[in-house]
Amino acid sequence: MLSKISHRLFSQKVPCKSGLNSRFCVILGSQWGDEGKGKLVDILAKDYDVCARFNGGANAGHTVVADGHKYAFHLLPCGILYQKCVNVLGNGVVVHIPTMFEELEQLDKNGIDYKGRLLISDRAHLVSDILIQADGMLEQQKGKAAIGTTKRGIGPTYASKALRIGLRVGDLADWTRFREKYDTFVKEVSYLYRIDNFDSRKELDQLRTLSERMSKDRMIIDSIEYMSKALTGGKRIIAEGANATMLDMDFGTYPYITSSSTTVGGVCTGLGVPPQVVETNIGIMKAYTTRVGGGPFPTELLDETGVRLQKVGFEFGATTGRPRRCGWLDLNVVKFSNKINGLTSINMTKLDVLSGIPKIQVAVNYELDGKILNG
Ligand code: IMP
Numbered sequence: 230m231l232s233k234i235s236h237r238l239f240s241q242k243v244p245c246k247s248g249l250n251s252r253f254c255v256i257l258g259s260q261w262g263d264e265g266k267g268k269l270v271d272i273l274a275k276d277y278d279v280c281a282r283f284n285g286g287a288n289a290g291h292t293v294v295a296d297g298h299k300y301a302f303h304l305l306p307c308g309i310l311y312q313k314c315v316n317v318l319g320n321g322v323v324v325h326i327p328t329m330f331e332e333l334e335q336l337d338k339n340g341i342d343y344k345g346r347l348l349i350s351d352r353a354h355l356v357s358d359i360l361i362q363a364d365g366m367l368e369q370q371k372g373k374a375a376i377g378t379t380k381r382g383i384g385p386t387y388a389s390k391a392l393r394i395g396l397r398v399g400d401l402a403d404w405t406r407f408r409e410k411y412d413t414f415v416k417e418v419s420y421l422y423r424i425d426n427f428d429s430r431k432e433l434d435q436l437r438t439l440s441e442r443m444s445k446d447r448m449i450i451d452s453i454e455y456m457s458k459a460l461t462g463g464k465r466i467i468a469e470g471a472n473a474t475m476l477d478m479d480f481g482t483y484p485y486i487t488s489s490s491t492t493v494g495g496v497c498t499g500l501g502v503p504p505q506v507v508e509t510n511i512g513i514m515k516a517y518t519t520r521v522g523g524g525p526f527p528t529e530l531l532d533e534t535g536v537r538l539q540k541v542g543f544e545f546g547a548t549t550g551r552p553r554r555c556g557w558l559d560l561n562v563v564k565f566s567n568k569i570n571g572l573t574s575i576n577m578t579k580l581d582v583l584s585g586i587p588k589i590q591v592a593v594n595y596e597l598d599g600k601i602l603n604g
Contacts, residue, residue: 245508245509245510245573245574246508246509247509247574248269248273248467248509248511249273249276251465251508251509252463252465252466252506252508253460253465253466253467253468253502253506253507253508253509254273254277254465254466254467254468254508254509254510254511255467255468255470255493255496255507255509255510255511256269256270256273256467256468256469256470256511256513257470257473257474257491257492257493257510257511257512257513257566257570257572258470258472258473258474258476258491258512258513259473259474259512259513259514259562259563259566259567259570259572259575260473260474260475260514260515260518260519260520260559260562260563260566261473261475261476261518261519261520261521261526261562262472262473262475262476262519262520262521263473263515263519263521263544263546263547263553264473264513264514264515264578265513265515265576265578265579266291266469266470266471266513267291267292267293267302267307267469268291268578269511269513269576270306270307270308270467270469271291271293271307271310273467274306274307274308274310274311274314274467274469275308275311275313275314276465277308277314277465277466277467278313278314278315278459278464278465278466279308279314279315279316279317279456279459279464279465279466279467280306280307280308280309280311280314280315280316280317280466280467280469281306281316281317281318281319281456281466281467281468281469281500282304282306282317282318282319282322282468282469282471282499283319283321283322283468283469283470283495283496283498283499283500284321284322284470284471284472284489284490284491284495284499285322285323285383285471285472285487285489285491286303286304286322286323286324286325286356286381286382286383286386286471287303287304287325287328287329287356287379287381287548288303288378288379288381288383288471288472288487288548289303289304289471289472289548290302290303290546290547290548291307291547292547293307293310295310296339298335298339300332300335300336301332301335301547302332303328303332303381303547303548304318304322304324304325304328304329304332305329305332305333305347306318306469307469308467308469309336309341309343309346309347310336310341312342312346314346315345315346315348316343316346316347316348317348317349317350317452317455317456317500318347318348318349318350318353319350319353319452319456319499319500319501320350320352320353320452320453320499320500320501321353321489321490321495321498321499321500322350322353322499323353323354323355323356323382323383323386323387323390323489324349324353324354324355324356324398325355325356325361325381325382326355326435326436326439326440326443327435327439328356328381330439330442333347344446345446345447347446347448348448348449348450348452348455349398349443349448349449349450349452350398350399350450350451350452350453351397351398351399351402351449351450351451351452352397352398352399352452352453353397353398353452354386354387354389354390354395354396354397354398355386355395355396355397355398355400355401356381356382356383356386357382357386357396357414357415357418357432358382358427358432359415359418359419359422359424359427359429359432360382360385360386360389360418361380361381361382361385362422362424362427363382363385363418363421363422363424364378364380364381364382364383364384364385365380366422366424367384367385367422368380374523375523376484376485376486376522376523376524377485377521377522377523377524377551378487378522379546379548379549380549381548383487383488383489384487384488385418385422386488387478387488387489388488389414389418394413394414394417394418395414396410396411396414398449399449401436401440401443401444401449402444402449404437404440407436407440408433411429411433411436412429415427415429452500452501453501456500456501456502457501457502460502460506466506468496468500468507470491470495470496471489471491472487472489472491473491473566474491474492474512474562474565474566474569474570475520475562475565475566476491477489477490477491477492477495477569478490478491479492480492480565480569482524482525485522485523485524485525486524492566492569492570493507493510493569493570493571509573509574510570510571510572510573510574511572511573511574511575511576512563512566512567512570512572512574512575512576513575513576513578514558514563514575514576514577514578515558515577515578515579516558516577516578516579516580516582516583517538517542517555517556517557517558517579517582517583518555518556518557518558518559518562519538519542519544519553519554519555519556520553520554520556521546521549521551521553521554522551526554526556527556527559527561527592527595528556528557528558528559528590528592529554529555529556530555530556530557534586535554535555535556536555537586538555538556538582539552539553539555541582542555542579542582557589557590557591557592558591558592559591559592560591560592560593561592561593561594561595563575
């Protein structure tokens, strides 16, 4: 059964290039995240000119070991470790500036030069501390129905973007205007979430110092122009997805989702590039399934096999340290992901974690009240 399904998954007649010779390669999570996207991006990015993130914020997470040093990245694209690679945080990303500088400190410590190699879209929205506070409050208020967010302010930041009250990275370019916008923003957010104890002066002071560093290093750019020139100039681009298909705001297991477009459409809206530029679209699929936070998980294992997968696969959140829920591979999920993303290939990870398990199971259909549901 597995081979039949796999055959159908892989048998699309789409001419595609592998990640090794593509001019525009997209890496997406095909399950609920933590499939190992960072590892493949890390392997490929050293031969790409541009590594761009198009969605999410510091809710993503991966650890990279390079030259004996361990780096924990949540916001920075994986290509930051490669001197030839320019790294872009696209307009679809939400940026908490202090977190970004904390991550950059790891590079400073090990003498990795990133000047001119980290570019942030002027249209990307800023994650303010007040939105992080709101994220925590909303979760607390939900009690047992909590989403289990990473509490990085992701939902409230995308919500304020949609509400047209958000702050953008480009606003930092004119400090006097920024202060005015910031005060209005804090007033509006405080009103929405009934927050009356937010220390805006502290955040403003911090942002002022950090934005001076950003303008000195010319980090803030018109990313639409940059990407367009990179494309016409024949640069090779790798787009690094954060989170995964089943956490997509439109296609995921709503409301247990993140708040960005994690699927292939997000590449276009989050980077400002036309769809036909995508040459390669690789879906990362873990050989089993994991999920962090609340929400449905049909193949979840609540027994000792689940615990074994967690231990052997070291399934603990890179951002929050939370243990990940574990279960069998669910091909319904991967097929669904393929429908939306039109994957040109699938990269299976962590197969070795299943070693020694006497009988491995894979879900190929869902059944409800004795009826097989068509996938
Ligand atoms: P948020 O993105 O922090 O708002 O969290 C919303 C949901 O997405 C929660 O269930 C998180 O556990 C989940 N989530 C967000 N980012 C990741 C990730 O990188 N891996 C796995 N789950 C994630």
